[in-house]
Amino acid sequence: MKSIRFIVLFVFLGLSEAFSQDISRVTSGIDVGLGYQDKVWVPSATYHQELSLSNFPWFRIGWGVRAWGYYAGRTDMLPKSSALNADTLKFGKITANGASFLVGANFRLWKFDIGANTDLFGVAFGLKRSALYEGGGLYGEGGAHYNTYIKSGPATLNALPLFMDKQNGQSEAYIRFWITDQIGLKVAYVHGRVTYASPDKLINGQTRYSTTYGVPYVALSFPLYN
Secondary structure, eight states: OHHHHHHHHHHTTTHHHHTTSOEEEEEEEEEEEEEEETTEEEEEEEEEEEEEESSOTTEEEEEEEEEEEEEESSEEEBOTTHHHHOOEEEESOEEEEEEEEEEEEEEEETTEEEEEEEEEEEEEEOOOEEEEEEOSSOOSTTGGGTTSEEEEEEOSEEEOTTTSSSOOEEEEEEEEEESSSSOEEEEEEEEEEEEEEOSSOOGGGOOEEEEEEEEEEEEEEEEEEO
């Protein structure tokens, strides 16, 4: 978590300087791939567009749109204040999907693109799932729901999942190698958060419960125009 935050922040250090430069070239493409680890499947398709700069043609800033999925088996989700409450939503299965707007930056070294991106905002959707609501013995608001099943679905509106709790979305650090002018191979590490929203207020008024994940990711890349 900390390492991918560092990478994302590092590549964005040049953004303020970049916007003051003259644009020299626009490129775009599509990445289609799959992340997997420990029975967690994370497919995605990303459209990305980059602007290179006349003074620094090897450095590019960009934006994109990502369509993603998250499919997993048994999953425990916690609220932001879980350290105090110890309450948990326990799911037997998770199926979440979403679309998000992202920003990123990368360096071009020969046939390699080395960079990172992160979601700014997006939407999520999926089937509602029943989750067992377990707690650490604290009662009060939401206490009547302890040890019962609560039906909840992915939280719909989300923003800055890399930095904010209880949001859906992804960030990635990647290396893309262009095998030919028409196809590339992208290898990445994807850090994400999946969040479900309860229809009822639980302990301390919490309604959003989430879990984070990190998976290796491989994709095929296709340029659209150069």
